[in-house]
Amino acid sequence: MKLNNILQAARLFLLALLIHSPFAQANTEAAPNKITYRVKPAYRDSLNMQVSFRYKSDQDGKLVLRYENDSWGDKNIFDCIGSFKVEPEPANISFMRDSSLIIIQTEPNQLTGISYTIKQDFNEPLKNYHRYRPIIQQEYFHLLGMRLFITPDELFGDDTDTAVVEIIWDTPAPGTIFHSSFGSGLHQELELTRVMLYASYFVGGDFRRYQYDFQGQQVNFLTRGNWQTFSDSAVFELLKQTIPTHVSFWKDRLDAPFSVTLLPTFEEWTETSKAYSIGGSGLTNSFISFASNNAGTGLDRLVWLYNHELLHKWIGNTIRNEAEEKQYWFSEGFTEYYAYKLMLKSKQLSLKEWVETVNRDMIVPYHNSSVNTVPNSALTLDKFWSDREYHKxxxxxxxxxxxxxxxxxxxxxxxxxxxxxLMLELLQSAKNNPSLRFNHDVFKALLLKHLDARAIDDFEKHIVEGKLIALPKELPEGLYIQTEGNAPALKIKEQANTVKLTQHLAL
Known part of the structure; x- marks a missing residue:
């Protein structure tokens, strides 16, 4: 082994010891900051959300607020701010879109009242690409925490620091409901990181809510509209089937109530235009989902989506990336792999369906992609959100x-x-050490523990440098590779023992 490989192996071995050390815990911090928000959902009358809070300026009279203007593929979110008022009247207010900041100049150490409204900034029918923008219509509202709450910049320190966030909601109008990632309480006092607040949802209006108890925690499903190709009960049953499989796989439990939303979007489905779209995001103790309400969206597509998004409770929200898009190969790619694996394990896919699906959605598109050999460093957030091939x-x-x-x-x-x-070990490390962030060194330390230095060479070649990943040369008995066009695909041998092959793939 070359000297530099020996040194790298030694460094990764020491990192592995640190990752798994019982002493690798986050330091105890001082009491967190606190803020109280009051929210009035004025969607029926004014098509907006009215929010207020109070916070003290610093010794120089400056109060710096944060509101993410460009994030999660959305741009110009400042356009969703309606009225913005400060009391007492400040000397100056600067809206700095490029840095996502609002800077207020007032008296030193001045307890300052902030009130503002959030509005929907598009008029066309709701489409999937609107899903992260504020959605506020006369019948309902649907907002992410990062779109609803303007936060004092100093409220949170780094991404592991917490603050006490108190949220007081007006009572919903008769015949309507309120729900969020944190439950249905109208007065919520929560200790959260900035990421946990940002990655939360709040809905209200004409939603329908279904609930059941899973191992002592309430699971909530909320949807609205009249679905064309499936019933509310079918999706609710899908959740009931999927959650136990995931919890069992991770040898874990739901440590808080869990909530899921499903919102219908409009994509045209006619003889000449057949468009459909589905999507979602894993959030704090929850996930949101969206689907075209037309003939193109069947329950089978939600089966994949719900397996993928539920996995983000563990991959993404517990095992957290250090540099978001630089580890998307893990937080999205491994999530995709385990979505299909768990669907096979739970019999939501048959062996034949599993082979057909991974060929169609993963293996063949990957080999036909025009960007399949770009290095990992070429994937930027802008490309991920703006270029379909880079996104995939x-x-x-x-x-x-x-x-x-x-x-x-x-x-x-x-x-x-x-x-x-390896995945279960990584999860346990993240639970033991909440400040641990997944990066390439963390992963290579695990590779070195479970395989050898050749695995690290493969990682550098395929993930870091981007060289094409071929299908494994040694496949489980019963599978073979057949070229379709310019791409390889998996095939099941006629004489295959399908029971044994399924067990091997699901192992």
């Missing part, structure tokens, strides 16, 4: 790498271990 790349590349790695681990251990063991 981390899902596809991460899936292919997870498939390769899973097979290597099974072969090396003669079926005694799989990628599951």
């Amino acid at each position: 790349l981390p899902y596809q590349r991460g899936f292919m790498y997870a498939l390769l790695l899973d097979q290597q681990l099974k072969q090396r251990s003669k079926g005694k271990k799989s990628l599951d063991h």
Whole structure:
């Protein structure tokens, strides 16, 4: 082994010890800051949300507020701010879109009252690409925490620091409901990080709510509109089937009530134009989902979506990326791999359906992609949100790498271990050390522990440098590779023992 490889291996070994050390815990911090928001949902009368809070300026009379203007693929979110008032009247207010800041100049150490409204800034029918913008209509509202709350910049320190966030909501109008990532309480006092507040949702209006108890925690499903191709009860049953599989896989539990929303969007479905779209996001103790309310969106598409988004409770929200898009190959690609794996394990997909689906959605598109060999450093947030092929790349590349790695681990251990063991170990490390952030060194330390230095070379080659990932040379008995056009695809041999093959793939 070359000297630089020996040094790298030693460094990764020491990192592995640190990751798994019982002493690698976050330091105890001072009492968190606190803020109280009062929210009046004025969607029926004024098509806006009215929010107010009080906060003290610093010793120089400056109060710096944060509101993310460009984030999650959305731009110009400042356009959603309606009225903005400050009391006592300040000397100056500067809206700084480029830095997502609002700077108020007032008296030193002045307790300042802020009141503002948030409005919907588009008039066309709701489409999937509107999903992260404030949605405020006469019948209902749907907002992310990052779109509803303007926050004092000093309220949170780094991404592990917490603050006490008190939210007091006006009573909903008769015949309507209110719900959020934090439950249905109108007076909520929560200790949150900035990310936990941003990655939360708040809905109200003509939603329908369904609830059941899972291991002592309430699971909530909320939807609205009249669905064309499935019923509320079918989606609710899907949740009931999916949650136990995931909790069992992770050897974990729901540590708080969990909530899911499903919102209908409009995409045209005619003889000449057949468009549909589905999407979602894993949030704090919840996820949101959106689907075209037309013939193109069947329940089978929600099965995939709900497996993917539920996995983000663990991959993304517990095992957190250090540099977001630089680890999307993991947080989206490994999530994609495990969505299909758990669907096979839980019989939501048959073996035939699993092979057909991963060929159609992952393997063939990856090999046909025009960007499948760009280095990981070429994926920027702007490209991820604006270029469809770059957006798909981390899902596809991460899936292919997870498939390769899973097979290597099974072969090396003669079926005694799989990628599951590495994932469970990583989860436990993240739970033991909440300040741990997933990065390439953390992952390579695990590779070195479970495989050897050759696995690190493969990682550098395929993930960092972006070289094409071929299907594993040694496939489980019963599978073979067949070229379709310019891309390889998995096929099931006629004489395959499908029960044994399914068990191997789901291991």
